[in-house]
Amino acid sequence: MQVKSQSFKENSKKALNDKTLQKALTKVRGNFINKRKKAVDELPEFDTLRDNARDIKNHTLDNLDLYLEEFEKKVVDQGGHVHWAQTASDARGQILDICRKANAKTVTKGKSMISEEIELNDFLEASGITPVETDLGEYIIQLRNEAPSHIIAPAVHLTMDQVREDFIKAHSHLPDDRLLEDPQSLLLEAREVLREKFMEADVGITGANFLVAETGTSVIVTNEGNGDLTQSLPRVHIVIASLEKLVPTLEDMSQIMRVLARSATGQKMSVYTTLSSGPKRKDDPDGPDEYHVILLDNGRTDMLGTEFQEMLRCIRCGACMNHCPVYQQVGGHAYGWVYPGPMGAVLTPNLIGVDKSGHLPNASTFCGRCEEVCPMRIPLPKMMRHWREREFEKHLTPPAQGRNLKLWLMLVKRPNLYRKVVRIASFGLRLFGFRKSRTGFLPMAGAWTKDRDMPTPEGKPFLSQYKGKQKIS
C-alpha cells in the first residue's frame, strides 16, 4: 500500500467534499457510539475491567520475551510451527514458502489487519496465488480493490447502494433484478459465493485477536463465522499476528474479551469466538493438517521501553476512531495508510516513520475522547504530543508554524511588551469589528475567516483595565 499520509490535508479535503462518503460516515456517528454506550452502561464493573485489561497487557509487555518463548514451546509441542518475522517482507516470504510447499492455488482469508500491514494480497497475487477475503467487509473492498477504512468495519466508508452495485457487477451469474436490500441479504449472497471458495482453498490465513501463552492458542472473534471455515477447512492453517497480541493465560484473555466486543460493536461478546491450538489431532473429526503461526515484529520491539510502549496494549477495537471528531468527518482513507484514527495517529509513525506521517499526530483537537473510551486506557493524546515533541526536536515542524510559535514566544515571555501589543491588537481588532463585534475578514486569519466570522474584542484588554490587588506581599 502506497503511503499517502503526507497528503492528509488534501485527502481530507476530498473526503469532506465526497457526498456519498459523508452519507456512509453517519453510520459511525450513530451506530457504534450509541451501542457502545448502552453496553458499557449495563456493566457497572466496566471501568474495573479496563484497569485489569491494562494491567494484564502491561505485565505481558514487561515480560514479553518469556511469554513468547512459552507460546512457541506450546505450539511446537502441539505439532504446530512458529515462524519469527522481523519485517513485513520476512512474513510474506514465510507465508509464500508454506503456500508453495502446500501447492496452494487458492488461499482463503479471515479478517486481519496484519495482512493489510504486510500487503499480503498483492504479494500473493503477484506470486500466482489467489487470495479470497471471507469477511464480508473485506470481501467487498477486495472486489473494489480498496484498502480498509476502519480496523473493524473495513467497508464502513461505503453505502448500501455502492455495495449492491459491486455485487451485481461481480456476481454476474445471479439474476440482475434480485433484491439486495439490507446487510443481511448481502451477507447471504457473499456466503453463497464464498462457499465454493472455502471448499477449493488449500490454505487458510487468519489473524489473531489474542495469542495465549499458557496453551499456545490463537483466538479470533468474528460475527460471521467465516473465520472458523477459513481455519478448519483447508489443509493448512496459517495464523499471522504481531507479537503484542500475546496474553499469559486463557483467564487473562477472557478478561480482556469482556471489554473488547463492548467497546467495538456494543455486543457483550462477538458471535463467534474461535480458539485454535494446533493441527488436527488423531481423534479430531476435522481441522488442518498443518498449523503455522507467523509472529511479526515489524517495529514493535523498538517501541518497548519508549514513551510509545503503551500503544502495544491496543486490542484493535476501533472505539477511538468511532469517537474521534476528525475520523468522523474524514473517514479512514484520508489517514493514508493501514491504521486510521487516533490509534493510527500514534502507531503509524512508529511503523513507517514520523517523516512520512507527521500530519497524523498533529491532526487532532486533543479533545481526549479517544482516551476516554479506550478499553485499554491508552493515553492516545499524550502519545500524539510525544510525536509532536519528536518532530519539534528534529525540526520537522512546518516552517510557518515554527515562525508563528517563535513570534508568540517572544511576546509571552515579555509581560510588559505583551500588554502593549495586546492593547494595540485589541484596538485594531475592534476597528474591524466596529459595531458588529465580529468580522468576516481579517488579514492573516484567512484560514479561520473563510468559513467563520472572527469575534472581536469587546473592549480594552482586561489586564490594562484591572486596577485591583495584584500581590499578597
Next chain:
Amino acid sequence: MSKEPRVGLFVTCLVDLFRPSVGFAAVKLLEDAGCDVYVPITQTCCGQPAWNSGDKVDTAELAISVIKAFEEFDYIVAPSGSCAGMLKKHYPEVFANDPAWKERTEKFSEKCYELTSFLTDVMGVRKVWAEHSANVTYHDSCAGLRELKIKKQPRILLNSMKGINLSEMTDNETCCGFGGTFSVKYSDISNAIVTEKSGHIEDANVDLLLAGDMGCLMNMAGKLKRQGSKVEVRHVAEVLAGMTDKPPIGGKA
C-alpha cells in the same frame, strides 16, 4: 491560611484580549463566594500552544514564570477548563523528570482550579443571585470535561438562577472543532466539525449558548454568526455574575 482564601486569578490570554468582562465576572463571582482576589498583571499565557506544538523547553520556561507569579496564593483559578487543565494536569508532566521543579510544581498544580468547579467544589457555592431570562444550552468543552471532570458544576450554578431555562443539545460532549491551532492548521476539518455542532445548537431551540472556554466559544460564535444564526453566545461566567450588559461574543444576529 487567613479566613478568606486568597485566590490568584489566571485570566487567560483569550479572555484578556477578547472578553475582558469574563475577567471581571470571575473577580465578582470569586469575591461573592468570599474569596480575597488578586490578579498579577504580569501574567501572559499558560504555555499551552508551545506544549501542544511539542516545544518542551519553552513550555517549561513559561510554566516557571506562571508558577512563580501565582504560587503564593491559596488557590489559582482560571475561567477556562483548558487553561486550568494545563496548570493542573500538564504542568506536573512538564516537570515530571526535573527534580528541581517537580515537587514545587505539584504543590502549585494541586491548588489550581477552573472557575465554576472551584466555586461549587471548593467554596461550596450552590446558588448565585444574578437573574437572566433565557433558554440556554451548555457546551461541555473537552479539556474541562475530560481532564477536570467538569460537567455538573456549571449546571448547578445555572439552575440556581432565576430565569434560566437550561436544556441539553445532542452530542453536547462532542468537540466543537476548535483545538487551538488545529482550527487554522486543519481549518477544513475544524469547519466541518463546528458546522455539525452549530446544527445541534440550532436544533436545541435556545436563545443563548454558554460554555466555559473562550476558544470554543469564539469558534462556535464565529460559525453561528456566519450562518446568520440568532442564537447568542456568552461565557458562562458573564451570566452567573449578571454581567451581560456587553454585546454577546460575536455580537447580535
